[in-house]
Amino acid sequence: MTHSASRFRDKVALITGGTSGMGLATARRLLVEGADVVITGRDRSRLDAAVEQLAGGERVLAVPGDAANLADLDALTAAIRGRYGRLDVLFANAGVASFAPLADVTESEFDRIAGTNFKGVYFTIQRTLPLLSDGAAIVVNASWTLHRGLPGSSVYAATKAAVHNLAHTLAAELGHRAIRVNSVSPGYITTPMFHDALSDEEQAAVVPNVVVGRLGTAEDVAAAVAFLASAESSYITGQDLVIDGGLVAAIPPSAG
Template sequence: MTRFDNKIALITGGTSGMGLATARRLLAEGAHVVITGRDKARLDAAVEDLGGDRVLAVRADVADLDDLSAMTSAIQERFGRLDVVFANAGVASFQPVGEVTEAEFDRVVDINFKGVYFTIQKTVPLLSDNAAIVINASWTLHRGLVTGTLYSATKAAVHNLAHTLAAELGPRGIRVNSVSPGYIETAMFHEAVAEETKPAVVAEVVSGRLGTSEDVADAVAFLASSEASYVNGQDLIIDGGLVAAIPGVML
């Protein structure tokens, strides 16, 4: 498949998990891919993993506007444009509302909302007409989760960007959608969910398994491709039925 031949794609938080899997998928379909991350060693490891000369790694913290400006300058110099943006970089944070500190609030909002917002703002001038933006949201914007007040609010905020930016960028033919992954087996998931509770988590999913980063990459590739040319301002939930259905074992 060559849906992305000669397309230029940016993936923030592209050194692991869903970002890395999406980079691998788009490369396999012909794209040139820019990945970002805060850690130089992890960036180098990701480039080695992905291989080839169609990968540009840029060290950037999405919460730092100077880093984002340097990132866009590097993309402009190397490629001159962007055709796909996957605003993926984010962090998890789960605690009761009474335990959320101002410092934690600022950290999570800076990365999950401010980082997405300004990633898009900085890259819009580079976007070709008929480009595609995909934002990584979360199933938690559709269903309440205990301890998820802060995290879920940031994900609801970035999904709302898909609605408003679809309207604003529509005249240029630029589509903006979000994906809402459910329980995806990534390093972040394993850090947030204790090992002994994982069987109970899986029991909530109608499909009977955790999702994979590749499941999300498939969805992002679809939304970024011409096959989704009439999909705009939407949220695609990738959760094995977690939000929409109750497994029989739960009744």
């Protein structure tokens, strides 16, 4: 899919967790295609660095905050209302990853992952709903792990299954306003979070499981999010788009 300098002209898009990886790539994509973008992040220095990388001037608004903190979400909503008065696109992307056997998961770690990945997404949508224009698009970042079991991912995968189901439910609930709600389920994507979770050797070891023979990029996901956020997908809602190079659905020839 090629870039269009006008596909999101006069649109306002919010990308949570927009300081790196898939969030930053999506912010860059929507900015290039004409949108004004709002990005969030917990780390002020990383947020400032992202703004510098985007180089969007007044078309970029950076708001520090934690997606799991409702006071921060209220401050985010107020900042968007003050600058733009509305939202047309929401990419609920902020998330954390942690992998451990079931027996080793602590209550505090459960609360941390569920707080960001599920509570954060849920209340980001709830708090920004009054700003969303009729006909707006919401895209939720889920994961391939909701489609295929991965040992050690019990909490992470469950939170991603929860937001995937949330997209189904809200597609029905918000349909009367023509607000479309979809999710994306990325596979192995080369982001800072991915590199933190897997060693170089582990990353190389998963490639043979991917039919297209490579790891995905943040730009691969950004292109899919842009499609689901655009008028090109105006008849698509309540769906999950798996962006995994065939990891879930197909067996590589070498493994056949």
